Amino acid sequence: MRQKNNDLIKPRGEFDFVLTVVTVILVLFGIVMVYSASSYNAAVNYGNEYFYMFKQLIGAILGFAAMIALSFTDYHILGKLRYIILGISIVLLILVFIPGIGIESYGARRWINLPFFTMQASEIAKFGFIIFAAAYMAKHYKKMTKFTGIMPVLGVGAVICLLIILEPNMSITICVVLLMFSMLFIGGAKIKHFVFIALPVLAMIPVLIIIEPYRLKRLLAFIDPWASPLGEGYQLIQSFYSLGSGGLFGLGLFNSRQKYLFLPFSESDFIFSIIGEELGLVGCAAVMFAFILLIARAIRIAQNSTDRFGCYLASGIACIIAIQVLVNIAVVTGSIPPTGLPLPFISAGSSSLIVFCGGVGILQSISRRSHKTVKRLTRKQKNTRNKRNSGVGNDKQSVVR
Numbered sequence: 001m002r003q004k005n006n007d008l009i010k011p012r013g014e015f016d017f018v019l020t021v022v023t024v025i026l027v028l029f030g031i032v033m034v035y036s037a038s039s040y041n042a043a044v045n046y047g048n049e050y051f052y053m054f055k056q057l058i059g060a061i062l063g064f065a066a067m068i069a070l071s072f073t074d075y076h077i078l079g080k081l082r083y084i085i086l087g088i089s090i091v092l093l094i095l096v097f098i099p100g101i102g103i104e105s106y107g108a109r110r111w112i113n114l115p116f117f118t119m120q121a122s123e124i125a126k127f128g129f130i131i132f133a134a135a136y137m138a139k140h141y142k143k144m145t146k147f148t149g150i151m152p153v154l155g156v157g158a159v160i161c162l163l164i165i166l167e168p169n170m171s172i173t174i175c176v177v178l179l180m181f182s183m184l185f186i187g188g189a190k191i192k193h194f195v196f197i198a199l200p201v202l203a204m205i206p207v208l209i210i211i212e213p214y215r216l217k218r219l220l221a222f223i224d225p226w227a228s229p230l231g232e233g234y235q236l237i238q239s240f241y242s243l244g245s246g247g248l249f250g251l252g253l254f255n256s257r258q259k260y261l262f263l264p265f266s267e268s269d270f271i272f273s274i275i276g277e278e279l280g281l282v283g284c285a286a287v288m289f290a291f292i293l294l295i296a297r298a299i300r301i302a303q304n305s306t307d308r309f310g311c312y313l314a315s316g317i318a319c320i321i322a323i324q325v326l327v328n329i330a331v332v333t334g335s336i337p338p339t340g341l342p343l344p345f346i347s348a349g350s351s352s353l354i355v356f357c358g359g360v361g362i363l364q365s366i367s368r369r370s371h372k373t374v375k376r377l378t379r380k381q382k383n384t385r386n387k388r389n390s391g392v393g394n395d396k397q398s399v400v401r
Helices: 002-006 017-046 051-071 076-080 082-095 121-139 147-165 170-187 191-211 213-223 234-246 271-303 308-332 350-368 379-400
Strands: 102-105 108-113 118-120
Touching: 017 051, 017 271, 017 350, 051 350, 076 082, 076 121, 076 308, 082 121, 082 147, 108 121, 118 121, 118 350, 121 147, 121 170, 121 308, 121 350, 147 170, 147 191, 170 191, 170 308, 234 271, 271 308, 271 350, 308 350
Parallel strands: none
Antiparallel strands: 102 108, 108 118
């Protein structure tokens, strides 16, 4: 028995250096772009051109701390604490509606007032859902091909979506719905299940539009933004001006014109427009390549994971990053109706930055505990393999002759 065990070598996993470097570059680049996009706005409204940059810098420091802490924490602990994490996520979403705790801004309650900064509860809820869904699917993977087996994931996702849409926050709700579908697909749900789920979701869209008329205005602005150039179509038109004026190489860093109060939310939801204006198509392509590389490393970590929980967890983190990047860029470029969603690691917002950096820490934890089982060949097996390879070589040579 001891000899058989010695025939298996299990190399210890390592930190994914590329993942770390790409994350750090995106965060530092985000700090620079937040300053560039918000300096004039911050000077006018707060008397300090570094206001948003300082907040982003604090978020980066806390985010790097979370990334380091979680990378040295066994990710299996998250699986054991899945119900506690999920419970905290739901409680935070409920606290948003309590006066004095929740902060209302632009007609929506999305933030919790903390002593030194505000926190967006939905950002934590997204990762709380990923942890719960990954742990559940890993434990009940044999049931995922049945509709009754996917009901707990659907139920939890529906509760989170309901609380987020009541804020109201349509963009994050769509994000969570897409995340839920992605997790179920990864877990093994059948196509007929998705069709059955999609029907009521599609039926809810007209209802949601009727409840909040501004959504209909946004939809019409998406179809023809120039029909209301000073109304709902204003932001999208300004985004087009920003991206179009950048050309191939941009106007130069810090040289944006749209940031002078022309483009609303230029430091957060529409920061990609400022990147296009200042750094051009080349800068936008570089940012997208960095995200593709980061997502690819996350998928690689999922593939090399030693257990289902690690695989599902890493896949979920890869999905949420990909979904938010795609939705944000699609909105900025006018490919889908306007909705507010930050660009991960780059847009202004401490909550988003801390949580996504923490997600990278979880990926590193999975990577550190990943290994591939390598079988040690005996001398007889090596000789047999060498003879076989030699024979193949001789056959090839004889064919050539």
